[in-house]
Amino acid sequence: DAEKEKFLLDELYRAEVIDKVTVDESEIKEIFNHWFDRAHFRHIVVKDRERADSLLGAINSSADFGDLAERFSLDQASRFRGGDPGREFSYNELPVDMAKLVFSLQKDQIGGPVKTDMGWHILKLMETRKLEARDYESVRPAIEANLRRRKQQERRTAHLEQIEEESKIVFEPQTLALWRERFQQIADTSSMPKDRLPAVPVANLSQQDKDRVIYTFGSDYKVGLVEFCEALEA
Numbered sequence: 066d067a068e069k070e071k072f073l074l075d076e077l078y079r080a081e082v083i084d085k086v087t088v089d090e091s092e093i094k095e096i097f098n099h100w101f102d103r104a105h106f107r108h109i110v111v112k113d114r115e116r117a118d119s120l121l122g123a124i125n126s127s128a129d130f131g132d133l134a135e136r137f138s139l140d141q142a143s144r145f146r147g148g149d150p151g152r153e154f155s156y157n158e159l160p161v162d163m164a165k166l167v168f169s170l171q172k173d174q175i176g177g178p179v180k181t182d183m184g185w186h187i188l189k190l191m192e193t194r195k196l197e198a199r200d201y202e203s204v205r206p207a208i209e210a211n212l213r214r215r216k217q218q219e220r221r222t223a224h225l226e227q228i229e230e231e232s233k234i235v236f237e238p239q240t241l242a243l244w245r246e247r248f249q250q251i252a253d254t255s256s257m258p259k260d261r262l263p264a265v266p267v268a269n270l271s272q273q274d275k276d277r278v279i280y281t282f283g284s285d286y287k288v289g290l291v292e293f294c295e296a297l298e299a
Contacts, residue, residue, distance in 0.1 A: 100204060102155070
């Protein structure tokens with residue numbers, strides 16, 4: 066019993082994350098093409114696409130990249146250096162879409178917007194360099210392991226976001242207001258402390274009130290006012 070919850074969570078992680086991540090040879094070779102490349106870039110990170118498009122338009126109209134980074138970027142580590150993270154990055158350190166964009170740019174070229182977990186990025190490539198290359202087979206295991214870990218993390222994030230979306234509780238404001246009104250009526254006529262009052266006994270509700278939905282859980286699970294009150298009283 067003590068290990069049951071952990072076991073079930075491990076099984077869920079295996080079924081929803083590990084077992085659903087695959088790595089094919091073409092993906093490994095694509096990363097190998099940049100495995101020995103390093104890129105140094107500046108970026109501006111903002112919360113939404115609309116702001117990113119607006120800043121990109123300003124940059125294309127000759128606004129200063131560094132000034133915009135200092136004023137608007139969410140990345141506190143780079144904003145006061147004109148958007149410069151202060152180091153270079155390898156292809157496998159970056160989110161896939163961001164890596165593809167960075168390593169497709171020419172020096173001083175602007176790219177984006179591209180989305181990552183941080184937000185929407187506008188990029189400016191400063192320089193690239195190439196390390197001494199090794200043969201494909203010698204680095205293939207490291208590339209595959211790195212790619213698998215990254216895809217598992219991305220899958221885990223996506224799965225958690227899906228659970229959160231499907232688990233949202235949306236209250237019906239009119240029913241919630243009714244519940245508060247009925248509760249206040251009891252509070253006004255009772256000598257009991259508020260923290261000991263019954264959470265609107267079902268007897269205080271009309272049949273029309275009992276048929277009301279107080280919130281929807283997920284996409285279609287509806288909870289009635291009666292069920293809600295009974296759960297609170299329990």
